[in-house]
Amino acid sequence: MLLFQDFHPLVAIATTPTAAQTLQPLCHSAGGTLWLPESLHTSEQNNDPTVSFYQGSLKSHIASLWQNHRAFIFGLATGAVVRLIAPLLQDKSSDPAVIVVDETGQFVISLCSGHQGKADQLTRMIALQLGATPILTGGSTGLNLPAVDMVGIPFGWQRGEGDWTGVSAAVAKGERVEVIQEVGSTLWQNHLPSGHPFVFDADEETVDVNSANSQSINARIWISFTQRRFSPDSDLPKVQWHPRVLWVGIGCERGTSRELIETAIIQTCQRHHLALSAIAGIATIDIKASEVGLVEFCQAHDFPLRTFPAKVLRSVTVPTPSTVVDQAVGSPSVAEAAALVCSERFSACSERFSASDTNVPTTNLLVKKQIVRADDQPGAVTVAIAVAEQEYTGRIGQLLLVGMGPGQLDQITPAAKTALSQADAVIGYSLYIDLISPILHPGQIIESLPITQERQRAQRAIELAQWGLTVAVVSSGDCGIYGMAGLVLEELKAQGWDGKTPRVQVFPGITALQAAASRVGAPLMHDFCAISLSNLLTPWDVIEKRLNAAAQADFVIALYNPRSRTRIEQLTIAHRILLQYRSPQTPVAIVRSAYREDEKITLSTLDKLLDIPIDMLTTVLIGNQSTRLHGDWMITPRGYYRF
Structure with missing residues (x-):
C-alpha cells in the first residue's frame, strides 16, 4: 500500500465478474476500493473490506466519486470509459489519473492525466503487478525522455507560467529546446539518453537567450526563482520551473x-x-x-x-x-x-x-x-x-530496499518490480542495474557504484531519501541476506534515525541459495544454513567455527562468496573442515549465475569440489548425510517415507 500512497484515495470499477476477479487482488495490494454493481454481489465478498457496491447509474456514481479520488482504474471497454468521464474532465493539472485495464488483465492503458496526474506512472506500476503490457501514448515516452511538465516533480519544483503544450510538442518532435537552469538540482540532466533535444550551454547558435528569432532553438525552459513575464507576441514557446530555494x-x-x-x-x-x-x-x-x-x-x-x-x-x-x-x-x-x-x-x-x-x-x-x-x-x-543552494522538496523521503532475485526479470516479485518502477532514484551495483534496466523508465535517477562501494551506496541512498526522494536500493537475491538492507539500516541508525523518517520498506527476493537449489532439485528439504567465506567483514576464525559447527550438526550448507581472484585459500580450508565430518561422496551442487544467460551447473561430490571452477558468482550447496544424487537432480529427504 505504501507504494501506491501517492494515488490515494484510489478507486477501481468493474461491471463484469471477470473484470472484478482481475481488479480485486490489485485493490488489496494497492489499498483501493473496488466498486461493483449490486447485481454482482455474492456472499463471498461480504468479508472483503476492499469491495463496495453501487446502485443505479454508473455514470452518476462515478460523478459522485470524481472530486474526492486521485486515481480511477476501470475494468471496462476504453470507449465506455471515455463516454463516462468526458463530462467530468476539466484540466490535466487537476483531473485524477484514469487507467483502463482489459477484463483479463493483459493490457493496462494510461487514458487521462498521464503526466501531472501520474497516470503513466500508475500504469507502469499496475502492469508490473498484473504481469501485463503497459500502453503509454505520450510523445516523450517513445523518445525515452522525461516529460517536460514532470522533470521537476521529484525535486519539489513548482510549474510556472508558459506554453507547456508548445514546449512539450517541441520535445516530442525532437526539436532543440534550450534549458536555462539558474538554480535547483541538475540530477535530471545527468540521466538523459544520448541524442536528447535539450541544449544546456549557450553557443554561437544561441548567443541571445532573450531572442525569439533564433533559427536553431525551437523552445526554451527557464529553471529559476525569478518570475518572468513572457511576451504574448513571441512565437517561441517558453515555460518556467521554480525550484523552492x-x-x-x-x-x-x-x-x-x-x-x-x-x-x-x-x-x-x-x-x-x-x-x-x-x-x-x-x-x-x-x-x-x-x-x-x-x-x-x-x-x-x-x-x-x-x-x-x-x-x-x-x-x-x-x-x-x-x-x-x-x-x-x-x-x-x-x-x-x-x-x-x-x-x-x-x-x-x-x-x-x-x-x-x-x-x-x-x-x-x-x-x-x-x-x-x-x-x-x-x-x-x-x-x-x-x-539556498539546494531546493526544499517538501516531500517525505522513502528507502525501498529491493531484492531482485537471481537476475531474470520473471524471477523478481511483482511488488519488487513495482517498487523499482515507482522510485525517483535507483541505486545499485552496475551489473544489477543492467539486469533490471527493462523495468526502469525515463526520468529516473540511476546511479551505479562498483561492487566494493556498498557503504557509499547506502550513504548516497540515505542522502537522497533525507532530501525527500523515493530511492530504491537494489541487491541481488534477497536484500536482507548478505544484501544491502542491513547496511542501509545500520547507516541510518548511526546517523540518529528516528525509525520513521525517511520511511523504509523491504522487498524480499529469491535468495541465491534458493535459486541454486531450484536448478538442481530439492537439496534444502531439511535443515540448512548459509555461510559466507568472505572474511572482509567477518574474522576468519569466526567463519571456521561456523563451518565446524554446521558440518558437525549435519546441516545442508550453502557457501556464499566461496572464492575470488585474490581470496583462494578459504575454500580449501572449508573443504578440509567439511571432509572431517562428511563422507567424500557427499553430493554437492556448484551453481554459477543461476537463471542468467551464462548459467553453469555442476553436480559432483565433496571429494571433487576443488576440481571444479568456482568464483564469486557461484553458490555451493553441500548435502547432509541423507542427500542423494538422482540423475541430474539433488535431493535431501525430509523423512516422509520413514512413516
Whole structure:
C-alpha cells in the first residue's frame, strides 16, 4: 500500500465478474476500493473490506466519486470509459489519473492525466503487478525522455507560467529546446539518453537567450526563482520551473494579521521579480512560533515554519542590524538572520540545525529587510529573503530496499518490480542495474557504484531519501541476506534515525541459495544454513567455527562468496573442515549465475569440489548425510517415507 500512497484515495470499477476477479487482488495490494454493481454481489465478498457496491447509474456514481479520488482504474471497454468521464474532465493539472485495464488483465492503458496526474506512472506500476503490457501514448515516452511538465516533480519544483503544450510538442518532435537552469538540482540532466533535444550551454547558435528569432532553438525552459513575464507576441514557446530555494525571513509585531503578512510577502516578491512558488518556507525567531497570523499564513500555503532562538540569530552577521530589535528580542536581526540561517542550514536533505556553526554567507541574502504596514491592518511586518543552494522538496523521503532475485526479470516479485518502477532514484551495483534496466523508465535517477562501494551506496541512498526522494536500493537475491538492507539500516541508525523518517520498506527476493537449489532439485528439504567465506567483514576464525559447527550438526550448507581472484585459500580450508565430518561422496551442487544467460551447473561430490571452477558468482550447496544424487537432480529427504 505504501507504494501506491501517492494515488490515494484510489478507486477501481468493474461491471463484469471477470473484470472484478482481475481488479480485486490489485485493490488489496494497492489499498483501493473496488466498486461493483449490486447485481454482482455474492456472499463471498461480504468479508472483503476492499469491495463496495453501487446502485443505479454508473455514470452518476462515478460523478459522485470524481472530486474526492486521485486515481480511477476501470475494468471496462476504453470507449465506455471515455463516454463516462468526458463530462467530468476539466484540466490535466487537476483531473485524477484514469487507467483502463482489459477484463483479463493483459493490457493496462494510461487514458487521462498521464503526466501531472501520474497516470503513466500508475500504469507502469499496475502492469508490473498484473504481469501485463503497459500502453503509454505520450510523445516523450517513445523518445525515452522525461516529460517536460514532470522533470521537476521529484525535486519539489513548482510549474510556472508558459506554453507547456508548445514546449512539450517541441520535445516530442525532437526539436532543440534550450534549458536555462539558474538554480535547483541538475540530477535530471545527468540521466538523459544520448541524442536528447535539450541544449544546456549557450553557443554561437544561441548567443541571445532573450531572442525569439533564433533559427536553431525551437523552445526554451527557464529553471529559476525569478518570475518572468513572457511576451504574448513571441512565437517561441517558453515555460518556467521554480525550484523552492527562497527562504523568507519574517519579523512582526504581536497580533499582526495573516492578511498583512501575506501582502508583505507578495509585494516584496513582486518588487524584486521573485516567484512566489519558489518559496521554500518561512523563518523567524522562536518567540514567534505561535504567532497566530504567521501560523495561519504558513498553514494556508503549506509552508514549513522554521524558528530559531535569539542566541543563534544574534550570531549571524547581517547588513541592517537594529539596536531597537536587539533590545526587544535579544537579537539585532530577526528577518535577515532567520532567512540566512535557513538558507544555509536547512538544506533540502536535512532538517537538522547546528547552532555552533555560524559562518553564514551574507551573499545568500537576495532581499534586505523590508518593513511593511497597512492603514487598514494592525501590526507591522519585516520581510527578508535569502536563497539556498539546494531546493526544499517538501516531500517525505522513502528507502525501498529491493531484492531482485537471481537476475531474470520473471524471477523478481511483482511488488519488487513495482517498487523499482515507482522510485525517483535507483541505486545499485552496475551489473544489477543492467539486469533490471527493462523495468526502469525515463526520468529516473540511476546511479551505479562498483561492487566494493556498498557503504557509499547506502550513504548516497540515505542522502537522497533525507532530501525527500523515493530511492530504491537494489541487491541481488534477497536484500536482507548478505544484501544491502542491513547496511542501509545500520547507516541510518548511526546517523540518529528516528525509525520513521525517511520511511523504509523491504522487498524480499529469491535468495541465491534458493535459486541454486531450484536448478538442481530439492537439496534444502531439511535443515540448512548459509555461510559466507568472505572474511572482509567477518574474522576468519569466526567463519571456521561456523563451518565446524554446521558440518558437525549435519546441516545442508550453502557457501556464499566461496572464492575470488585474490581470496583462494578459504575454500580449501572449508573443504578440509567439511571432509572431517562428511563422507567424500557427499553430493554437492556448484551453481554459477543461476537463471542468467551464462548459467553453469555442476553436480559432483565433496571429494571433487576443488576440481571444479568456482568464483564469486557461484553458490555451493553441500548435502547432509541423507542427500542423494538422482540423475541430474539433488535431493535431501525430509523423512516422509520413514512413516
